[in-house]
Amino acid sequence: xxxxxxSLLVSIYFYGHVQPGAVQVKTDNADSYLGGHELVFLNxxxxxxxxxxxxxxxxxxxxxxxxxxYPAGKVLxxxxxxxxxxxxxxxxxxxxxxxxxxxxxGVALKKEYRGARSVEAFxxxxxxxxxxxxxxxxxxxxxxxxxxxxxxxxxxxxxxxxENYKAYSKLSSILRDxxxxxxxxxxxxxxxxxxxxxxVFRDLGGFEATDIPYDSQITNYDVMYTWSTDHCTPLVREIxxxxxxxxxxxxxxxxxxxxxxxxxxxxxxxxxxVQHQLAHEKGSITAVHADGHKFSHPLNHLGKSxxxxxxxxxxxxxxxxxxxxxxxxxxxxxxKQFVIDLHSGKLHREFHNGxxxxxxxxxxxxxxxxxxxxxxxxxxxxxxxxxxxxxxxxVFIKLAPGPDRYSIKHGDGGEL
Numbered sequence: 334x335x336x337x338x339x340s341l342l343v344s345i346y347f348y349g350h351v352q353p354g355a356v357q358v359k360t361d362n363a364d365s366y367l368g369g370h371e372l373v374f375l376n377x378x379x380x381x382x383x384x385x386x387x388x389x390x391x392x393x394x395x396x397x398x399x400x401x402x403y404p405a406g407k408v409l410x411x412x413x414x415x416x417x418x419x420x421x422x423x424x425x426x427x428x429x430x431x432x433x434x435x436x437x438x439g440v441a442l443k444k445e446y447r448g449a450r451s452v453e454a455f456x457x458x459x460x461x462x463x464x465x466x467x468x469x470x471x472x473x474x475x476x477x478x479x480x481x482x483x484x485x486x487x488x489x490x491x492x493x494x495x496e497n498y499k500a501y502s503k504l505s506s507i508l509r510d511x512x513x514x515x516x517x518x519x520x521x522x523x524x525x526x527x528x529x530x531x532x533v534f535r536d537l538g539g540f541e542a543t544d545i546p547y548d549s550q551i552t553n554y555d556v557m558y559t560w561s562t563d564h565c566t567p568l569v570r571e572i573x574x575x576x577x578x579x580x581x582x583x584x585x586x587x588x589x590x591x592x593x594x595x596x597x598x599x600x601x602x603x604x605x606x607v608q609h610q611l612a613h614e615k616g617s618i619t620a621v622h623a624d625g626h627k628f629s630h631p632l633n634h635l636g637k638s639x640x641x642x643x644x645x646x647x648x649x650x651x652x653x654x655x656x657x658x659x660x661x662x663x664x665x666x667x668x669k670q671f672v673i674d675l676h677s678g679k680l681h682r683e684f685h686n687g688x689x690x691x692x693x694x695x696x697x698x699x700x701x702x703x704x705x706x707x708x709x710x711x712x713x714x715x716x717x718x719x720x721x722x723x724x725x726x727x728v729f730i731k732l733a734p735g736p737d738r739y740s741i742k743h744g745d746g747g748e749l
Contacts, residue, residue, distance in 0.1 A: 354393030358411040360421045364439075366409055371506075372463055373436040374446075374455075376412040377422055382430040382740040388450055395455040408459060429739040435462065437507050444510060444579060466509035467502055469493070471519045484565050485513040485535045487544070488551075489525040493518055497530040497551040504554070504561060511565035532557070534564040568612065569604045572621040572628075577732035580619060586650060586675060587729055588618050590659075591625035591632060592643040599643040599659070606662050610669040618647075618672050634725040647675050652724035654680045684724050 358366055358375060367373050376392050378385035396410035415422035415430065425434060425441060433446035448454050470476060479485055486508075488501045498516065505514035517525065525531065530551055533544040545564065549556045572580055572589070580587075588611075590603045600622050607620045625632060625642045635655050637644055645656035654675065662668045674680045683689060 353397055355396040355410050355412040358413050358421070359418055363421055366411060367436050367439040369406060370409040371407055371438060372459070373409045373411060373439075374459060375425075375434050375436065377415050377425065377427040377430065377432040377434065378412060379415050379430040379740065381416075384738065384740055385431045388431050391450060391452055392455070395452045398452060398456055399459055402456075403463070408463065410459075429741045431739070437462075438503060440507055442507075442510070447578060465502075465506075467505040467514050467516055469516045469518055471517075472521055476515070476517065479513065479515060479535075482537065483513050484511075484537060484567075485515060486532060486561055486565070487515045487517060487535060488530070488532045489517045489522045490530045491518075491523075491526070495530065500552050500554050500557065501532065504557060507558070508561055508565055512561065534561070536564075567604070568607050568615060569600075569620045569622060572623045572729075574627070574732070577729065580621065581650075581729060581732055583619055585617065585619040587648040588620045588672065589631075589646050589648060589729075590622040590643060591628060591646070592622060593639070594624050594626055596643060603645070603662070606668050609663075610666055611672060614669070614672055617676060631728040634728055636725075645671075647671065647680070648727050648729045649675060650727045650730040652681065652684075652727060654684065654724060681724065 355376060356366070376385075376388065378388070380386075392410075392412065399408055399410050402408075413421055415427060425432075427434075435442045435444075435446060446458065448458060468479075476487075479487075486505075488498070490498045490501070492498070493516070498518075501514075501516065505516075508514070532547040532551060534547070535544050547557060547560055549560070551557060569590075570576075570580070572587070588607075590599065592599045603620075603622060611618065611620065623631075625639050625644070629639060631646070631648070631653065632638055632641070632644070634653060635644070635646060637655075643659050645659050645662065647654045647656075656662070656667075656671055671680075674683075679689070
């Protein structure tokens with residue numbers, strides 16, 4: 334009898350007692366955890382990784398704090414052992430440790446957590462993410478206060494109790510980082526919904542922009558999600574020091590427009606030509622625009638300064654190539670040809686050897702020579718043409734994850 338009581342107490346402790354720290358998430362319980370919480374924050378770690386070891390006590394303390402702050406079913410702080418849960422790790426495209434990912438309503442957000450690794454920083458991040466991103470307005474003048482520097486989706490609803498509103502609220506929660514979300518509710522907006530609740534997309538520029546209506550059922554969530562994602566994620570994105578690491582990890586070369594901070598006309602021209610010429614190249618290059626004053630270092634590598642803006646270049650993550658004349662990007666599909674010449678190796682080849690002998694190129698890439706970039710002779714190139722200097726080395730690759738933050742897993746499973 335005494336032995337039975339001891340066994341019972343041990344069972345109650347291990348199975349009924351809530352274990353401290355982050356919840357261990359495995360393949361067989363991942364779906365229930367992700368589907369059963371509004372927000373799930375996961376630490377993908379490896380026991381052999383020293384950065385994972387350093388993070389563990391901080392992350393567990395943070396998990397205990399969050400579990401006391403929010404009710405059951407609201408937020409789950411979990412961790413995944415990538416050595417024992419390889420399938421779950423691969424499913425979430427984890428190739429470095431520790432990787433911190435946020436899931437909302439079971440959907441993994443594209444952006445990884447890249448902030449400070451402290452209890453306070455983690456806690457503030459979760460508080461920000463749990464806050465309702467949906468701005469509700471009930472009077473027409475309130476629409477004039479919508480931020481015009483960010484793309485916006487506006488839903489016009491009769492009330493906040495409908496299934497339409499619930500689906501829209503869920504959408505705003507998941508895509509909060511991509512667009513502003515506004516819900517215009519009540520009789521003041523009846524003229525905007527003559528046939529019932531409706532959703533529209535508004536591009537940059539506020540009321541000067543033309544609203545694009547969503548023409549399917551609002552409760553058809555998958556269709557509305559795809560429509561919203563297509564409109565909220567532009568072909569051309571702004572690159573900053575805050576998101577450079579994230580964009581770099583996509584692994585695609587950068588097509589970069591460097592411009593003056595107040596020169597949005599050049600940005601609009603660039604966006605128009607990318608849409609026109611490179612819409613089908615989205616999977617082969619990342620088009621971005623950058624403040625040329627903040628990103629003066631890449632300009633120096635190109636032998637240019639802010640006085641030369643706007644400038645267009647490609648950073649292949651090995652070398653940088655300068656487009657000769659921004660004013661000509663719309664002529665004869667020059668922008669598309671610039672990208673094609675990168676992937677064919679023509680940019681690199683012609684930088685060294687000059688125009689290919691078999692054709693007169695429509696677009697000759699400008700040679701860039703700067704004093705701090707050593708001149709090198711490529712002995713593999715043809716000897717009958719004087720080799721040019723080596724193209725400027727990549728700058729943006731240096732903004733990729735640093736060696737003091739992650740352990741990188743190679744394809745063969747080795748550690749960097």
